Amino acid sequence: xxxxxxxxxxxxxxxxxxxxxxxxxxxxxxxxxxxxxxxxxxxxxxxxxxxxxxxxxxxxxxxxxxxxxxxxxxxxxxxxxxxxxxxxxxxxxxxxxxxxxxxxxxxxxxxxxxxxxxxxxxxxxxxxxxxxxxxxxxxxxxxxxxxxxxxxxxxxxxxxxxxxxxxxxxxxxxxxxxxxxxxxxxxxxxxxxxxxxxxxxxxxxxxxxxxxxxxxxxxxxxxxx
Amino acid sequence: xxxxxxxxxxxxxxxxxxxxxxxxxxxxxxxxxxxxxxxxxxxxxxxxxxxxxxxxxxxxxxxxxxxxxxxxxxxxxxxxxxxxxxxxxxxxxxxxxxxxxxxxxxxxxxxxxxxxxxxxxxxxxxxxxxxxxxxxxxxxxxxxxxxxxxxxxxxxxxxxxxxxxxxxxxxxxxxxxxxxxxxxxxxxxxxxxxxxxxxxxxxxxxxxxxxxxxxxxxxxxxxxxxxxxxxxxxxxxxxxxxxxxxxxxxxxxxxxxxxxxxxxxxxxxxxxxxxxxxxxxxxxxxxxxxxxxxxxxxxxxxxxxxxxxxxxxxxxxxxxxxxxxx
Numbered sequence: 001x002x003x004x005x006x007x008x009x010x011x012x013x014x015x016x017x018x019x020x021x022x023x024x025x026x027x028x029x030x031x032x033x034x035x036x037x038x039x040x041x042x043x044x045x046x047x048x049x050x051x052x053x054x055x056x057x058x059x060x061x062x063x064x065x066x067x068x069x070x071x072x073x074x075x076x077x078x079x080x081x082x083x084x085x086x087x088x089x090x091x092x093x094x095x096x097x098x099x100x101x102x103x104x105x106x107x108x109x110x111x112x113x114x115x116x117x118x119x120x121x122x123x124x125x126x127x128x129x130x131x132x133x134x135x136x137x138x139x140x141x142x143x144x145x146x147x148x149x150x151x152x153x154x155x156x157x158x159x160x161x162x163x164x165x166x167x168x169x170x171x172x173x174x175x176x177x178x179x180x181x182x183x184x185x186x187x188x189x190x191x192x193x194x195x196x197x198x199x200x201x202x203x204x205x206x207x208x209x210x211x212x213x214x215x216x217x218x219x220x221x222x223x224x225x
Numbered sequence: 226x227x228x229x230x231x232x233x234x235x236x237x238x239x240x241x242x243x244x245x246x247x248x249x250x251x252x253x254x255x256x257x258x259x260x261x262x263x264x265x266x267x268x269x270x271x272x273x274x275x276x277x278x279x280x281x282x283x284x285x286x287x288x289x290x291x292x293x294x295x296x297x298x299x300x301x302x303x304x305x306x307x308x309x310x311x312x313x314x315x316x317x318x319x320x321x322x323x324x325x326x327x328x329x330x331x332x333x334x335x336x337x338x339x340x341x342x343x344x345x346x347x348x349x350x351x352x353x354x355x356x357x358x359x360x361x362x363x364x365x366x367x368x369x370x371x372x373x374x375x376x377x378x379x380x381x382x383x384x385x386x387x388x389x390x391x392x393x394x395x396x397x398x399x400x401x402x403x404x405x406x407x408x409x410x411x412x413x414x415x416x417x418x419x420x421x422x423x424x425x426x427x428x429x430x431x432x433x434x435x436x437x438x439x440x441x442x443x444x445x446x447x448x449x450x451x452x453x454x455x456x457x458x459x460x461x462x463x464x465x466x467x468x469x470x471x472x473x474x475x476x477x478x479x480x481x482x483x484x485x486x487x488x489x490x491x492x493x494x495x496x497x498x499x500x501x502x503x504x505x506x507x508x509x510x511x512x513x514x515x516x517x518x519x520x521x522x523x524x525x526x527x528x529x530x531x532x533x534x535x536x537x538x539x540x541x542x543x544x545x546x547x548x549x550x551x
Contacts (some may be wrong), residue, residue, distance in 0.1 A: 056538075078508060096540060097506075115505075
């Protein structure tokens with residue numbers, strides 16, 4: 001286990017040290033002490049390493065992640081796991097706005113609540129939120145799965161394309177062109193797999209599925225301003 | 226809610242998402258901190274705690290900084306905080322000059338470019354007009370029984386040490402670090418803004434209808450000094466309250482009448498309130514323990530508060546007015 005203390009070291013040094021790890025590294029387990037809400041912690045990782053952050057982080061932690069597993073033992077500021085490509089990011093507390101935005105792959109697990117714009121423009125990432133999510137979540141979501149074990153705020157899935165949105169609790173309102181969809185056996189299977197990976201024991205049968213009504217797919221000249 | 230017209234086309238939506246993602250940058254501009262003490266024994270530390278919180282927010286707002294601090298005045302005297310760019314000339318004989326005109330009792334405490342006048346409540350209006358006559362360059366930062374406002378251009382750490390904020394005690398306070406977007410970097414463009422006796426406002430965001438609202442308020446006789454958007458927000462709240470609204474009601478109606486992005490933190494004699502616009506792009510984190518309620522634009526601002534590890538930490542909901550009172 002390698003330990004890096006942000007109370008004595010610098011963020012830049014920490015991130016360059018983590019960036020220097022490659023697929024053959026022997027230093028696979030890292031612990032970061034005293035994050036104290038600093039920005040961009042463990043950003044841009046690209047190696048099969050496990051990073052544990054002992055506390056809460058500020059903006060853009062674990063952004064652009066590839067291969068690595070990042071576990072934040074606190075809450076995360078805006079833009080956590082933004083544009084993730086692969087790997088896994090787990091937040092033990094809450095996540096601020098646009099968690100997992102534009103993510104292409106990998107799994108983001110938020111054990112508390114997520115704020116507004118969770119999964120905005122998601123492009124293949126899987127996001128599992130144990131609690132609730134805020135307004136405008138999955139706006140223009142293109143692909144991937146958003147699983148919400150609690151409730152969703154206003155305008156869920158506005159203008160979404162083909163992402164699957166699963167909500168167990170209530171949905172305050174659906175965004176434009178988002179509708180409830182039939183839950184078929186393949187969806188239950190996808191959901192069960194994600195819930196297991198996210199260490200949630202809620203039942204997939206308790207969820208509803210939402211997705212695109214596909215009315216906005218083609219440009220309609222009558223809709224132009 | 227955020228109304229994307231369901232009939233609008235996908236192209237328009239593409240532009241919308243670009244705009245929303247670009248707000249990522251804007252949401253890192255300006256910092257707000259606030260601390261409301263429940264535990265009276267912490268009052269001597271208020272200034273030191275706020276100073277630390279304020280300096281943490283320097284990279285959100287290096288242009289100017291300000292602080293509003295509430296502490297009980299002497300023997301029921303009112304306070305008027307004033308500012309001058311030439312404090313030596315303006316403040317030297319001011320106490321005597323004013324006492325001659327208002328017939329005694331007034332005290333003056335100079336703090337760098339600012340000074341606090343301590344006077345009877347019924348002398349405030351008269352003193353204001355005399356100041357305008359005998360010291361036309363002196364500007365009034367705040368009036369009230371408990372409130373003092375200090376603000377200047379410069380890095381937060383310099384502003385805080387200029388006024389020795391760390392040595393101040395009080396029951397609650399609000400600070401702001403500004404990254405200017407809507408108007409010039411000046412003392413009067415710095416926050417907090419005094420919105421009425423013992424009331425102040427700080428703002429993170431940008432109001433997009435401030436020009437039309439300023440014209441409307443000026444037509445109604447409201448005095449607005451600068452081209453700053455937040456001053457319009459402050460004047461709007463004052464105008465609403467003069468019309469009979471409570472501060473809570475004025476904040477509720479601001480959600481209707483103000484267009485743009487904002488997180489407002491308001492201070493009153495007894496407490497403070499927080500409201501975010503419905504889109505809630507501007508960040509806000511709250512922390513509460515048995516000893517205090519704290520506000521920060523980021524969690525970073527709160528990390529050195531005592532007992533923060535065990536505090537209840539959350540983000541205020543959009544379009545919801547929060548209040549804490551003594």
